[in-house]
Amino acid sequence: MSWIVLESVTKRFSNVVAVNKVNLQIERQDFFTLLGPSGCGKTTTLRLIAGLEFPDEGKIYIAGRDVTMELPKNRNVAMVFQNYALYPHMTVRENIAYPLFVRKVPKKEIERKVAFVAESLQISDLLERYPQQISGGQQQRVALARAVIQTPNVFLLDEPLSNLDAKLRIEARSFLKRLSMELGTSVVYVTHDQSEAMALSTKIAVMNQGHVLQVGTPRLIYDTPANTFVASFIGNPPMNIVECRFDGSTCVLDGQRIDLSDLPLSEFPKERGFIGIRPENIAFHTKEGDLIGEVYVVEPLGFETVVTVKVNTSSLRVLVFEDVPYKSGDKIFLKLRKDKLHVFDESGARILRRDEA
Amino acid sequence: MRDPRRASRIVSYILLAPIVAFFVSPILWLIVTPFSIRPSLFISLNGFTLNNFTRVFQNRTAVNAFRNSLVISVSVVVLVTTCALLAAYVLSRHDFKGRNVLLYMLVLFSSVVSGAAAMVPIFILNLRLGLINTELGVILTLSGGIMPTALFILKDFFDSIPRTYEEAALVDGSSPLQVMFRIFLPLSSKGVIVIAMLVFTQSWSNFLVPFVLLRSTSKYPVSVAIYTFFSEVGVPDIGMISAYAFLYTLPVIFAYVLIERKFGFSFYGGIKG
Numbered sequence: 001m002s003w004i005v006l007e008s009v010t011k012r013f014s015n016v017v018a019v020n021k022v023n024l025q026i027e028r029q030d031f032f033t034l035l036g037p038s039g040c041g042k043t044t045t046l047r048l049i050a051g052l053e054f055p056d057e058g059k060i061y062i063a064g065r066d067v068t069m070e071l072p073k074n075r076n077v078a079m080v081f082q083n084y085a086l087y088p089h090m091t092v093r094e095n096i097a098y099p100l101f102v103r104k105v106p107k108k109e110i111e112r113k114v115a116f117v118a119e120s121l122q123i124s125d126l127l128e129r130y131p132q133q134i135s136g137g138q139q140q141r142v143a144l145a146r147a148v149i150q151t152p153n154v155f156l157l158d159e160p161l162s163n164l165d166a167k168l169r170i171e172a173r174s175f176l177k178r179l180s181m182e183l184g185t186s187v188v189y190v191t192h193d194q195s196e197a198m199a200l201s202t203k204i205a206v207m208n209q210g211h212v213l214q215v216g217t218p219r220l221i222y223d224t225p226a227n228t229f230v231a232s233f234i235g236n237p238p239m240n241i242v243e244c245r246f247d248g249s250t251c252v253l254d255g256q257r258i259d260l261s262d263l264p265l266s267e268f269p270k271e272r273g274f275i276g277i278r279p280e281n282i283a284f285h286t287k288e289g290d291l292i293g294e295v296y297v298v299e300p301l302g303f304e305t306v307v308t309v310k311v312n313t314s315s316l317r318v319l320v321f322e323d324v325p326y327k328s329g330d331k332i333f334l335k336l337r338k339d340k341l342h343v344f345d346e347s348g349a350r351i352l353r354r355d356e357a
Numbered sequence: 358m359r360d361p362r363r364a365s366r367i368v369s370y371i372l373l374a375p376i377v378a379f380f381v382s383p384i385l386w387l388i389v390t391p392f393s394i395r396p397s398l399f400i401s402l403n404g405f406t407l408n409n410f411t412r413v414f415q416n417r418t419a420v421n422a423f424r425n426s427l428v429i430s431v432s433v434v435v436l437v438t439t440c441a442l443l444a445a446y447v448l449s450r451h452d453f454k455g456r457n458v459l460l461y462m463l464v465l466f467s468s469v470v471s472g473a474a475a476m477v478p479i480f481i482l483n484l485r486l487g488l489i490n491t492e493l494g495v496i497l498t499l500s501g502g503i504m505p506t507a508l509f510i511l512k513d514f515f516d517s518i519p520r521t522y523e524e525a526a527l528v529d530g531s532s533p534l535q536v537m538f539r540i541f542l543p544l545s546s547k548g549v550i551v552i553a554m555l556v557f558t559q560s561w562s563n564f565l566v567p568f569v570l571l572r573s574t575s576k577y578p579v580s581v582a583i584y585t586f587f588s589e590v591g592v593p594d595i596g597m598i599s600a601y602a603f604l605y606t607l608p609v610i611f612a613y614v615l616i617e618r619k620f621g622f623s624f625y626g627g628i629k630g
Contacts, residue, residue, distance in 0.1 A: 052524050073530045085525035089543045099529040102539070146529065156528075 009058035254312035289333030422582035467505030
């Protein structure tokens with residue numbers, strides 16, 4: 001049995017189904033990310049694992065024990081909240097010591113552990129201050145310290161980076177990854193930021209409207225998204241997904257035909273369907289290509305350049321890593337990397353290749 | 358250069374002056390008159406004396422009334438604060454069936470039925486319960502009157518305390534009782550103290566309830582005892598009344614200053630976002 005198991009867990013708030021028959025298996029060494037847009041049920045899922053909400057249906061197991069209806073204190077979990085929730089009437093030291101204090105750990109040991117944790121998170125000089133007297137980044141470290149001082153079965157992190165400014169967030173991200181390797185137990189992480197999910201996780205579960213759409217390693221989800229939602233949610237800039245008509249193995253996009261007969265697909269959509277291709281898998285060509293379009297916007301980002309190209313009524317984003325001599329209005333050919341092209345059926349589900357089981 | 362706003366400022370001063378005088382003069386009278394040799398209804402200090410206070414302290418009814426007021430007010434504070442605290446916590450933190458209906462009914466009954474209009478039924482109720490001329494009757498009646506207000510203010514205050522603190526404490530391994538005593542009460546202590554303060558001033562200054570429910574002079578609180586300071590012919594003893602009123606306002610002012618000093622009426626947050 002996996003370390004944490006959710007078995008067709010459903011949670012309703014009055015008439016809204018926040019989490020709908022979710023099944024998850026999280027292993028002990030996993031850095032497991034719940035990823036999705038706001039309101040998709042990811043935070044509710046985390047709160048269900050923490051014991052702050054109780055499911056209407058289904059079962060939850062942590063470390064092989066059924067904890068479905070257990071109070072949080074009987075689950076041995078540690079959680080970092082989005083707003084850190086540091087107790088404002090306690091000093092940093094008291095905040096960090098609180099989980100041990102309520103578990104009646106001897107004073108000597110608490111002191112020793114607080115000193116150790118504070119040292120390793122570099123907040124030793126802040127111990128006598130109050131939470132409102134330290135900066136956001138420091139508050140985040142204190143919140144982490146309060147979690148890591150315990151030896152929980154699982155660490156639950158609810159968007160811990162979202163309150164930090166962009167520069168600090170990148171720093172904290174690397175720090176968090178380093179920390180998670182030393183924790184030695186599973187981490188469940190909630191975020192709406194796909195780059196955070198990609199950078200940190202060993203496994204990602206993409207959620208939308210209470211459903212888990214796909215679970216897998218970041219690479220797997222990036223390379224073989226299960227449907228158009230996952231495909232467009234992961235990656236920045238996101239995957240180009242264009243609706244088109246299929247004529248056998250030929251895709252007709254606003255009158256332009258793309259021959260896809262080389263693709264070893266199990267089947268092609270009957271009539272309506274979608275093709276998806278990531279911006280970095282499209283190349284420019286001056287004389288020939290699969291599609292002809294018109295440059296719409298050029299956005300140089302320093303290291304890379306994002307070019308939006310209009311192909312009749314659809315637009316495609318192209319990511320290139322050199323300067324482009326084009327300007328708005330230029331006619332241009334686009335070459336698509338066929339091996340990186342995905343075909344989705346009418347309902348948005350990805351059509352498997354013959355070599356994929 | 359003349360400030361173009363000067364004219365309008367002068368006008369507003371002229372308009373404000375009588376209003377200020379209206380509010381300030383009773384307070385001035387209260388400060389000046391008790392120390393005056395010939396106390397009158399005018400604000401005038403003609404010679405300093407403590408004689409009025411001496412007379413108050415020699416009066417058995419007056420001294421007793423202070424004790425009575427204290428017993429009544431402190432009892433009401435303890436009763437109302439405890440009950441309102443527990444009720445407001447439940448109403449703020451637990452969403453049970455019929456909660457909103459209950460709250461609505463409470464608002465309706467507490468605001469629509471004013472204290473004075475309910476005096477006759479309250480009197481009859483106390484009579485039937487055998488609580489006429491007892492301190493308990495006064496305490497219960499006053500508590501019942503103040504409770505809804507205290508409850509609503511506390512509930513609103515509790516609603517403003519983010520729930521994440523309590524959730525964090527739960528996940529950190531606390532039992533629900535530990536959450537209450539280690540996290541929730543310290544965080545809400547300011548609101549509770551403000552409510553206790555409010556309840557104290559309300560019950561300390563209430564005249565109607567003890568006046569209607571109490572018969573014997575020895576049980577009168579200060580607010581009613583003042584009323585007895587008339588000479589045989591019905592002329593008010595202004596010296597004694599003013600000295601007594603001065604002493605009567607002191608505890609309230611003292612309580613305000615103490616709480617201001619100690620807690621300051623502000624709330625601090627540790628939640629970011």
